[in-house]
Amino acid sequence: QVELVESGGGSVQAGGSLRLSCTTSEDTYTMYMGWFRQAPGKGREGVAAIRTVRGGGGSTYYADSVQGRFTISQDNAKNTVYLQMNSLKPEDTAMYYCAALSLVVEGVSPLSQVEYNVWGQGTQVTVSS
Secondary structure (H helix, E strand, O other), X not given: OOOEEEEOOEEXXXXXXXXXXXXXXXXXXXXXXXXXXXXXXXXXXXXXXXXXXXXXXXXXXXXXXXXXOEEEEEEHHHOXXXXXXXXXXXXXXXXEEEEEEOOOOOOOOOOOHHHOOEEOOOXXXXXXX
């Protein structure tokens, strides 16, 4: 059973930064890992995703709303994927969820939540103006 443990959420003023972490259990296979968010009263949207490859350097994908401000990366040694969030805006306020695709699938849309079969519990990010 794949488990995801998220950390790093919190409250910050606009323009500030936060880094979210998502750690999988050791020796867990993942094809993609992604970060999604859901604001109150809104649907869940894909924020960033990464093709997780053993040597690192997998392709990354971003929503237009966070392109240039957020960076997703992986640390194989720590079985961890990070989401570095800079220049945060009040509209980034949401519950952020880490997700993993732990199967081999063709034709994946990395920012689509339906692709992912394992989800974390979520971590709250609040950005004040």
